[in-house]
Amino acid sequence: xxxxxxxxxxxxxxxxxxxxxxxxxxxxxxxxxxxxxxxxxxxxxxxxxxxxxxxxxxxxxxxxxxxxxxxxxxxxxxxxxxxxxxxxxxxxxxxxxxxxxxxxxxxxxxxxxxxxxxxxxxxxxxxxxxxxxxxxxxxxxxxxxxxxxxxxxxxxxxxxxxxxxxxxxxxxxxxxxxxxxxxxxxxxxxxxxxxxxxxxxxxxxxxxxxxxxxxxxxxxxxxxxxxxxxxxxxxxxxxxxxxxxxxxxxxxxxxxxxxxxxxxxxxxxxxxxxxxxxxxxxxxxxxxxxxxxxxxxxxxxxxxxxxxxxxxxxxxxxxxxxxxxxxxxxxxxxxxxxxxxxxxxxxxxxxxxxxxxxxxxxxxxxxxx
Numbered sequence: 001x002x003x004x005x006x007x008x009x010x011x012x013x014x015x016x017x018x019x020x021x022x023x024x025x026x027x028x029x030x031x032x033x034x035x036x037x038x039x040x041x042x043x044x045x046x047x048x049x050x051x052x053x054x055x056x057x058x059x060x061x062x063x064x065x066x067x068x069x070x071x072x073x074x075x076x077x078x079x080x081x082x083x084x085x086x087x088x089x090x091x092x093x094x095x096x097x098x099x100x101x102x103x104x105x106x107x108x109x110x111x112x113x114x115x116x117x118x119x120x121x122x123x124x125x126x127x128x129x130x131x132x133x134x135x136x137x138x139x140x141x142x143x144x145x146x147x148x149x150x151x152x153x154x155x156x157x158x159x160x161x162x163x164x165x166x167x168x169x170x171x172x173x174x175x176x177x178x179x180x181x182x183x184x185x186x187x188x189x190x191x192x193x194x195x196x197x198x199x200x201x202x203x204x205x206x207x208x209x210x211x212x213x214x215x216x217x218x219x220x221x222x223x224x225x226x227x228x229x230x231x232x233x234x235x236x237x238x239x240x241x242x243x244x245x246x247x248x249x250x251x252x253x254x255x256x257x258x259x260x261x262x263x264x265x266x267x268x269x270x271x272x273x274x275x276x277x278x279x280x281x282x283x284x285x286x287x288x289x290x291x292x293x294x295x296x297x298x299x300x301x302x303x304x305x306x307x308x309x310x311x312x313x314x315x316x317x318x319x320x321x322x323x324x325x326x327x328x329x330x331x332x333x334x335x336x337x338x339x340x341x342x343x344x345x346x347x348x349x350x351x352x353x354x355x356x357x358x359x360x361x362x363x364x365x366x367x368x369x
Contacts (some may be wrong), residue, residue, distance in 0.1 A: 028303040031316045033059045033337040039323045041337055049351060052168075052358040055332050057323055061299075061339030064347035069162040069354035070155060076165045077135035081157055082216055086208070088125045088180065093203040098123035099186035104306065113310040114267050120186030127181075131212050132157045132174035134164050142219045142369055144172045144226030144361075146252075147204055147242070149193065149235030151176025156230075159354050168354075169361045170226075173218055177208060183234070184306070185265035193231075193238035194263045196271040198245035200238055205249060223367045224290070228252035228360060232344035234259040237275045240293065244278070247289045252360050254294045257301055257344045260322055262312035276312040279321035283329060293326060293333040294356045295319055296348060298341030315343065334359050 033041055041057035044050065047065055050058040072078075088096035100119040108114040130152030137143055148156055153176045163169045180188030192200050209220055221227060227250045229239035236255030243250040264274030271277045297319035304313050312318075323335040334356075338348045 028300050028305075028342075031299045031301075033299065033339070038320050038337075039327070039335065041335070049355040050334060050336060050359070052355055053362060054359075055334060057327075057335045057337070059337045059339065060352070061341060061348075064338070064341065064345070064351040066347075066350035067159075067352070067354045069159050069166075070350050072158055073162060076161055078161050079132050079134040079137075079157060079164075081152075081154075082131045082133070083152065084129055084131075084211070084215065086127050086129060086211075091203070091207055093199060093207060094180060094188065094192060096123050096125045096180060097121065097186070097188050097191060098125070099182055103186075105185055107308055112308065113262055113273060113312065115185050115265065115306075115308055117186035117265060120265075123188075125180040125188055127178040128152055129178065129208065129212075130157075130174075130176040131216055131218075132160060132176070133216060133218060134160060134171045134173070136164060136171040137173070137218065139217045140219060142221050142366075144170050144223075144228075144364065144366070145220050146172055146174050146228040146230055146254075147239075147250075148174065148176040148229075149179065149231030149238050150233075151178050155349065155353065159357060163354055163357055168358045170364055170366070172226075172228075172361075173212075173220060175204075175208065175212055177204070179235070184263060189234065190263065190265055193234035193241075194259065194265065194274060196241065196245075196264055196268060196274060196277065198242075201242040201246040201249055204242070205246075221366070222369060224249055224251045225364060226366065228254065230254035230360075232256035232349075234263065236295075236344075237263075240278070241275070243291045244282075244289065247291060251290050252292050254356055254360050256296045256349060257298065257315055258295055258319060258322065259315070260318040261315065262308070262310055273312055276318065279318065279325045283322075283325040288329050288331065291331065292360065292362075293322075293331060294336075294360050295322055295333065296336040296338060296352065296356075298338045298343060298345045298348060300340075300342045302343050 103119040105117040236258035301315040
């Protein structure tokens with residue numbers, strides 16, 4: 001027995017030593033939403049969610065009970081979910097990269113805000129795409145839609161079944177796109193989601209949406225008011241990046257634990273601090289764009305989960321700062337600080353997604369096309 005325990009302990013130590021991400025990933029502290037410098041927020045009774053018609057900052061929790069709209073209900077029309085696979089070989093925009101397993105990167109000796117990754121290389125990938133078509137959709141008619149990252153996302157489809165049936169959101173198509181693999185700097189997922197440019201939105205526009213329309217006899221609106229993006233973590237930053245760099249395509253953004261931090265790779269001289277630049281410089285210094293934004297962060301969200309110690313790897317501070325700058329510029333936004341919640345917390349999503357979707361689509365009116 002003693003020998004077995006020794007071997008297990010040795011394996012754990014060796015694994016941690018071989019994994020820079022894991023070795024530098026202590027449990028994040030619990031942050032108080034009333035901390036000086038954080039946005040002023042209204043604390044709601046435990047178990048409740050913010051109203052769907054308020055642009056404000058809210059505190060929820062510590063209990064996170066799933067909303068009834070996250071459950072399948074008998075008698076509610078269920079949409080059809082179609083799936084297909086996309087290959088890197090067919091993409092002109094993202095032909096594929098990967099970072100070697102068990103590697104991460106090292107901090108530049110001349111700049112603590114730059115991660116040097118030498119183990120990333122071209123590599124193929126496949127990604128799953130799920131397309132939700134509501135039961136109420138009339139084939140061939142023009143429909144609003146939402147694009148989701150890190151799909152397929154069955155919870156989104158269930159929520160839409162119920163919300164559409166109750167006429168709390170429009171009858172929309174949902175396109176839930178899997179990422180190209182890996183995470184953070186040097187990976188395909190990181191390249192797609194953390195790059196500060198319109199590249200991912202252009203990939204969706206030119207390589208994903210035409211396939212969806214052709215294969216499933218749907219017509220997707222060209223009106224940016226009828227187009228939404230959503231995601232969690234880097235998928236949340238991708239959702240915001242899509243709308244920011246292409247507001248002519250997307251006006252509605254929903255993000256859990258947005259990675260508005262310094263995680264872009266490769267380095268860019270135009271945005272050297274990656275998505276941290278949004279609240280540091282870009283939003284404050286830019287004209288207001290026609291974007292509506294729903295954000296959430298957990299009190300135990302990520303803090304310094306990797307080897308970088310540049311002061312730009314705190315997901316709570318990033319979200320708080322996003323709320324501040326959006327408010328200062330007069331954006332329509334709602335910010336939810338969740339007590340007793342971690343990074344892209346499943347319980348919080350189960351509790352809040354229906355309300356978030358209803359808030360997100362508030363004011364939508366189809367336009368003639």
